[in-house]
Amino acid sequence: MTRAGRAGRGTAAEAVRRGGRRAGRRVAAGAGAALVGAAWCVVAPAGAARATETPPPYAFADDARTVAGTPSSTGSRTLTPGTTYRSAIAHPGAGGTTTLYYRLELGAEDNVHASVTALPTPGSRVGFADGIRVAVEDANGFDCDAGSARFGAARSPRPLTASALRTVGTDDSRCAAAGTYYVVVERTAASGASAAARSEKPSTPEEWDLELYVTSEPAVAERRATTPPAEQDAPTPAPPAGPARPREGGSGFSTAEALGRGVWGDRVAPGQTRYYRVPVDWGQRLTATVELGGARGAGGPGGAGGRAGGREYVTSALVVSVFNPARMPVQDMDTAYDGSQKSTTLPSLVPVAYENRYAPIDRIATVRFAGWYYLAVTLHPDVGARFGRGPVGLTLRVGVTGERRAGPKYAGTARPADAFGVTGREESAARDGAAGTPGPTGVAAPGRSESAAMKVLAAAGIGTGTALLAVLGVWTLVGRRRAAGRRVSA
The missing domain is CATH 2.60.120.380 (Jelly Rolls)
Known part of the structure; x- marks a missing residue:
């Protein structure tokens, strides 16, 4: 072109x-x-x-x-x-x-x-x-x-x-x-x-x-090597085990739910994409295994599936993608689904290093700075047509391995601030669960339920208050009429 x-x-x-x-x-x-x-x-x-x-x-x-x-x-x-x-x-x-x-x-x-x-x-x-x-x-x-x-x-x-x-x-x-x-x-x-x-x-x-x-x-304060580290692929470690703790994924990068090391449980509906974020510091590497639960239901013909051994299946039913802190795509995988539980493990990322950017391979070059790494999980809409339209159980086994290393000294300030690094606030958000990107001071956004309530109050203002008072007024009026009716009957 x-x-x-x-x-x-x-x-x-x-x-x-x-x-x-x-x-x-x-x-x-x-x-x-x-x-x-x-x-x-x-x-x-x-x-x-x-x-x-x-x-x-x-x-x-x-x-x-x-x-x-x-x-x-x-x-x-x-x-x-x-x-x-x-x-x-x-x-x-x-x-x-x-x-x-x-x-x-x-x-x-x-x-x-x-x-x-x-x-x-x-x-x-x-x-x-x-x-x-x-x-x-x-x-x-x-x-x-x-x-x-x-x-x-x-x-x-x-x-x-x-x-x-x-x-x-x-x-x-x-x-x-x-x-x-x-x-x-x-x-x-x-x-x-x-x-x-x-x-x-x-x-x-x-x-x-x-x-x-x-x-x-920003540019670095002192010159660094322009040769990427020797390829540091390593066998993917066994995923974390144990019961899943509930975490509700977000509906976009800005509302991605914070996850740390461990096992996390959620549900994903056919046609839905769930977003999560994991803090990965300099010298550390991210691993992730995503499991989709069984979903046996009344199905119908779908547009992206087939039949194998007499069983219906959907090709590329589960798509899992990884993005770095600047939302650059790092890698993705997909797997077919036949209504029984499935598991897909992403290849372990290389350790985060500034010099990775000079590598000729994207899956290495994109792991170039510390910060929030995003996981996006999509369930194909045809899963609903074939196996029932309700949400399906989702388990994420997240690992962050490797020793922290000192990152580069920058000569200026990133925009947004604290975009390329991991602080105690990020680690706390990953432990406690917090949706949304850090604010201007690096403070993580409130948890999902708290954030939703704050948005209702902030965005609605007097208008929503008036609406709520009107609804409560109607309920009060109905209650009074019912009470009056009971008194008359008595």
């Missing part, structure tokens, strides 16, 4: 503007719906909520700023490192590509990472080749770095995350100068012919929401 072709392609500017306005309206409408829903959740019996439980949508960061991408670098909006953004990208049409630009104004010292998570609507249809590509380009259209993600054989409408970066190392001198750079997001769709060759229907022609996360890692 040539730069000229990409510049001449894309969607019309007005269509993008309309898409941006629609995204803004959805944010406003969602806030209103959340306000009403919050009032109901306060007064509704717990059983009523569970009876109609459906996989929640992706949870954007509370402080995410809405920004519209542009089909050309001209007039593109500026992204600031340390900030999370919400955007949207239109469907490109069969065999096409939609391209959006965002601007970065960078100095000559910091390494900047741009991560983009694309969010198809739950229940929508996606194809094997549908996906996104993210690049950081200089002012002359040169790719400093690029990454991509696609749905592949799973064809499950799950969140897709890809990333690209601008580094100032010796091998990246062309992108080391201060100046204007661009984050370029491309969405691709398979052509009708290629989809037909795989016996799949075209993807749903809808726009996808995007979450963009930009981080900045």
Whole structure:
């Protein structure tokens, strides 16, 4: 794909503007719906909520700023490192590509990472080749770095995350100068012919929401080796044993539940993605085994399965992905599911080291700084069609091994602050369970139930209070009438 072709392609500017306005309206409408829903959740019996439980949508960061991408670098909006953004990208049409630009104004010292998570609507249809590509380009259209993600054989409408970066190392001198750079997001769709060759229907022609996360890692105070450590692959240790302690995963990076060493239990619904985060310090390595419980139920024909030995199964039913603190994809695995319990063990990560970034292999190069490492666990929606639509038990056996080592001394401050390191607060959050990313001072967010209550009070304000008083007033009136009725009967 040539730069000229990409510049001449894309969607019309007005269509993008309309898409941006629609995204803004959805944010406003969602806030209103959340306000009403919050009032109901306060007064509704717990059983009523569970009876109609459906996989929640992706949870954007509370402080995410809405920004519209542009089909050309001209007039593109500026992204600031340390900030999370919400955007949207239109469907490109069969065999096409939609391209959006965002601007970065960078100095000559910091390494900047741009991560983009694309969010198809739950229940929508996606194809094997549908996906996104993210690049950081200089002012002359040169790719400093690029990454991509696609749905592949799973064809499950799950969140897709890809990333690209601008580094100032010796091998990246062309992108080391201060100046204007661009984050370029491309969405691709398979052509009708290629989809037909795989016996799949075209993807749903809808726009996808995007979450963009930009981080900045400062330069080191003193020069370090530019040779990656010798490959340190080691046999994956036996996973932790023992009873699982309950932890409820989040619905996005921003609400990921903190986990430490140990065995953790949760439930995941068909079509749902659960997010968790684990603090991994310099010199340490992460291991994880994910077990899916048995789910025998009345099934039906699904779109991504088959039959083996007379038993139904869903291919790529469970997808487990690992991301580093900048949300760069590290590795992922998937496994089939036939309704009986399954287990998948991720290969042990290499120990966290600054010099890993110089390795030519992504699964090593991405383990380049300490901090929160994320686990995303997705259950294919076809599991519900074949084995029952209720949530399935999930067990996570998490290990963090290796001795801590001293990390690099940075010459500046990361954005967001404390993004690349592990403190006692992170360790405490992992032990006690806390959802959400650390705040500006590095203090972990409250636990899930406490956080939800705070959000209801903060977001609802007088409006929700009025709604609650109205509901209580109705209950009081009904109670009085019933009491009066009993007195008359007596």
